[in-house]
Structure formats: structure tokens, C-alpha cells
Amino acid sequence: MGIPGTPIFSMPGVRLVQVKFICGAREFNIETDHPVLVSDIIKKARLDFSMPCGGRGKCGKCRVRVTGGVSEPTGTELAFLTREEINKGIRLACMTTVTGNAAIDIPQESGGDILSDFFAEDITLDPVGKNYGVALDIGTTTVAGYLIDLSSGKVLEKCVRMNPQRPYGADVISRINFALDGNLRHLQSLTADCINGIIGELCPDRDMIDCICAAGNTAMLYLLSGRDPSSISAAPFKADSSFGEYISPADIGINCGNAEMYLISTVSAFVGADTVAAVISSGIYKSGDTSLLIDIGTNGEIVLAHSGRLYACSAAAGPAFEGAGLSMGMTAVDGAIKSVNCDGKAISFTTVGNAPAKGICGSGIIDAAAVMLQLGIMDNTGLIKTSGHDFTDFVSGEEGSAEFIIPGSDIKIAQADIRNIQLGKAAAAAGIKTLLHAAGLSCPNVSSVYLAGGFGNYMNADSAVSIGLLPLKKDIKKYSIGNAAACGAALMLLNKSLFDYSGSLAGKVETVELSTDPYFADEFIKNMTF
Numbered sequence: 001m002g003i004p005g006t007p008i009f010s011m012p013g014v015r016l017v018q019v020k021f022i023c024g025a026r027e028f029n030i031e032t033d034h035p036v037l038v039s040d041i042i043k044k045a046r047l048d049f050s051m052p053c054g055g056r057g058k059c060g061k062c063r064v065r066v067t068g069g070v071s072e073p074t075g076t077e078l079a080f081l082t083r084e085e086i087n088k089g090i091r092l093a094c095m096t097t098v099t100g101n102a103a104i105d106i107p108q109e110s111g112g113d114i115l116s117d118f119f120a121e122d123i124t125l126d127p128v129g130k131n132y133g134v135a136l137d138i139g140t141t142t143v144a145g146y147l148i149d150l151s152s153g154k155v156l157e158k159c160v161r162m163n164p165q166r167p168y169g170a171d172v173i174s175r176i177n178f179a180l181d182g183n184l185r186h187l188q189s190l191t192a193d194c195i196n197g198i199i200g201e202l203c204p205d206r207d208m209i210d211c212i213c214a215a216g217n218t219a220m221l222y223l224l225s226g227r228d229p230s231s232i233s234a235a236p237f238k239a240d241s242s243f244g245e246y247i248s249p250a251d252i253g254i255n256c257g258n259a260e261m262y263l264i265s266t267v268s269a270f271v272g273a274d275t276v277a278a279v280i281s282s283g284i285y286k287s288g289d290t291s292l293l294i295d296i297g298t299n300g301e302i303v304l305a306h307s308g309r310l311y312a313c314s315a316a317a318g319p320a321f322e323g324a325g326l327s328m329g330m331t332a333v334d335g336a337i338k339s340v341n342c343d344g345k346a347i348s349f350t351t352v353g354n355a356p357a358k359g360i361c362g363s364g365i366i367d368a369a370a371v372m373l374q375l376g377i378m379d380n381t382g383l384i385k386t387s388g389h390d391f392t393d394f395v396s397g398e399e400g401s402a403e404f405i406i407p408g409s410d411i412k413i414a415q416a417d418i419r420n421i422q423l424g425k426a427a428a429a430a431g432i433k434t435l436l437h438a439a440g441l442s443c444p445n446v447s448s449v450y451l452a453g454g455f456g457n458y459m460n461a462d463s464a465v466s467i468g469l470l471p472l473k474k475d476i477k478k479y480s481i482g483n484a485a486a487c488g489a490a491l492m493l494l495n496k497s498l499f500d501y502s503g504s505l506a507g508k509v510e511t512v513e514l515s516t517d518p519y520f521a522d523e524f525i526k527n528m529t530f
Helices: 038-045 083-087 172-202 218-225 273-282 362-374 415-438 453-458 461-466 484-494 497-508 518-526
Strands: 017-023 026-032 063-070 090-092 097-106 132-138 142-149 155-162 209-216 245-247 260-263 291-295 300-306 309-315 336-342 347-351 403-405 412-414 448-451 477-480
Touching: 038 063, 038 097, 083 090, 132 172, 132 218, 132 273, 132 484, 142 172, 142 484, 155 172, 172 218, 209 218, 209 273, 209 484, 218 260, 273 291, 273 300, 273 484, 273 497, 291 415, 291 453, 291 484, 300 415, 309 415, 309 497, 336 362, 362 412, 362 415, 362 453, 362 461, 412 415, 415 518, 448 453, 453 477, 484 497
Parallel strands: 017 097, 132 209, 209 260, 291 448, 448 477
Antiparallel strands: 017 026, 063 090, 063 097, 132 142, 142 155, 245 260, 291 300, 300 309, 336 347, 403 412
16 A cells, blocks of 8 residues: 555645545555545555445445545435435545545455555565566455565555356365366366456556466366366375466466466365465464464365474365355345444444445354354354343244344344354364364464454454354464465565475475364364354
């Protein structure tokens, strides 16, 4: 982003105005000429903010909260916003002009599009080229791309799209099976088309891109490269490729001028290049602490660093933590309940974009479960109670199939939703405990935990601890590190020695196979309760 407190627009003789930006816990001032669109300031300052239509006034999703010197809403803007929203200061960035000193509150967005911006200060620049690089995180649910200025290390643009393979299964096994039924080329072309779209949005002049560095779980790299995934489709699940290689983008249908493409090394069939990249960006491989790196999603990866060794496993937490499989679940887009809070008596919530509640995403369902447990709305077996608490007016149906309505909304949490969360949290917790057991450790030995990915970035870690998703000490040091996989890919673009190092790092990781581990099976059952 731009340098806080410095002018980003200036003309001789023109009076500058102060615009204060509020981005979650961060606040900073920018001086600018006026009048100027809020969206133009955001673009110039390179703030982390989504404008799906590029600020062309087509989608109505670039909502910010403003106070101070701004223009009155036009009829076009009022077509997207209610009068109540206007009265609360909600405006569209692409239609609101700064006319004087103003404050702009940018809502924090959830999802897999978070790229930590600390890395440029933590690396010796020795980039793979002179112009731009593209860091890709090819996830099961989303595909994220970041345009990196190789001379400065700055993130210039970002783009996130839903993975177009989703209609063929939410999990990697479903997609592998679909590929083996004669559809490998179809899935490969879907991914290539998605990446082409992302690159076109990031940098229309594709000849300026020197290199693409791609992270992703092992299955996603098989499907991206069009490699036969038979070796990872059945026991003993021994991948016949660990990648760590350059390929020609054109060979897999990606149009990127003369750029090379590097597929980061994988560890095993279920511990992929995204995990290797996350280890690099988190720095746990060089830390002296006993630390956990956790990326909980449809396919959750867990890494333990202890005494110079790295242990890793993959826990199939399922799609519930990404909003899928829930009766009113949704991804973290405008209107998704992203947090639920309780002051002991009243329940409140917040939504993505401060929009009216339309559903609930992963971070919201974790908070909701913690609040329901705290208030006795559900018991430690996960049963939603129809009596015996102060919120019976918000519970409908019979015990065993009841639904809880989040006060102040129409969003329901069904008994089946709680069961889905229990399965996911049991898998994650049992995976953590099994990894520690393999290293001869237990939960109290862990001094810090790094939470990666969009879900990890916005998940309330205290809520996760209270429901047992993170079976760790309440006072453990917790760090949310955003899209660690994409950040690792960006680091590699900025220091080419990390390409070789990532391969050797992947070779040192000791994998723990959960599917055949009796300790995991026992812990999974034990961790089903809250």
C-alpha cells in the first residue's frame, strides 16, 4: 500500500485534504488533492480492498463507511444502497467523491485472498526477473493470484476467483475420481482458463511477466499440469511426482507471453506445495520454538516444527469451515455473518461488508458454536437444547433436529450444521494431537501457533480453542498470517535461491499418515464432543 501520511496526489497551488483510512485495527492518514473518487485513492494507495467490477459502478459491492467531506449520493448509487445504509454512512467507493477532510472505514474481508505484506522487509531481493512475477495459490475452493513488482517486492494487484472445478466435488478425492473417468483434460482446461482470467486481470500486458510461481495441494498440481493422478487415488497413495520444476505455461494452455512457470515441490500425496510455501513464509523452519502451522480448510494441513525437525499431516476437515455443507452457509462475501459475540446476556454479530445478513461463513460458525456452548444453547455433545437456557425463543423444532436462529437475523444454525462442525473440528484436533504424539510431545509443549489461509486469518482463535478445534492452551501465542501459501510463492519470486531450497525443505518434512494411524482414530472419536 502507499506510505501513510504522504501525498499520493499533488498539484502545485492545490490545497490538500486529509483522508483517514481505518482498516480493522490499522489507521493511517493520506493527503490528496480533491475532488477525487474514494476508489481512486484506494487504487493509488494499493489498499487491500475488493472491487469486483474494477470500480466501474456495475456490482455495488465496494462498500465503505464514510464520515466527513464527501459528495451526496447520486441516483445510481441509491439504486444499490438503502436509505438506512446511507444514514449509517455506507457508500460505494467508486461513486463517492472526497470533497474535504474525511474518514473512510474499509471493512475487513474474509476468504483466501489475504496476502501478508511483511515479506518484502524480510528478504534479500534477488528476483527471478526485472519486471513482474505472479504468485498463485491454487486452492480447492479458490484460486488466488498476486502481481508482484520484482524490483521492489510490492504486491501491485490481486485477484481471487472460485475454483471452477467445484461442480465436480468439494474435495480432492471426488475430483481425482472424476479425472480418472476420462475427464482429466476437462479439469485441466478449467484451471488453465481460470488462471488466464486472473492473469489478464492482474496484468493486461502479459509480456511484462517474467515468471509464475504456483503453490497448491498435490491434487491441484496434478490436475493443473494434466498429470495422471492414479498414483494418489488409492492406497498406498504414493505420488509419482513431487514437482519442484519449471514448465512452459503454453504447454498447459496458459497464455503468459514468454514467462516461465514454476510448480513448487510437494511433500506427499496429501501434503502439497501450498504447505511447503506456507512453511517458507511463516519462518517456522528456522524458529527455535515448538510451533504449529495450521491451514484449516476443505483439506487442512498441519505442520509441527520442533528441535530442527518438521512433521506434517493432512486432516480432511471437510468444507464446512469454508461455509459449504451448512444449511445457510456461504463463502466470506458481503452479507456473510463473520463473527458472533456474547456479552453474557445479549448476542450480537457482524457481517462481511456490513451488509444485511444473508448466511454464515466459516469464522462465523465457529464463533456461533462457541457462544451456543457458553450460553447452554447446546451441550457438550453438540445437541441444540430446546429448554434450560435464556434463548429458547430463538430455538425452533424438536430436540434432536432443532434450529437456532441468531438473534437479530433470519440466519439459522441447524442441528446437522453442528454435526458437520463436530466432524471437521474432530479431524483437525485429532490431527494436531497425532502430529504431537509422533514427535513425542503433547499440547502443553506448543509455544506458538500460526494460522494460515483466509479462514485462519479471520477465525477467532479463542473461539476455536473453546470448542476444541484448537486443542491448545488458551494463552498460547497465536499469529494470523493470511495466505501463507501465496506469500511463500511471492518470496520465491523475490529470491530465486528459494526455488532450490524449497525442494530440499520438502524432502526434510516427515509425514504422518492419519488414515492408517490408530492413535488418530482414537483421538477423532474423543474430540467429537465440545
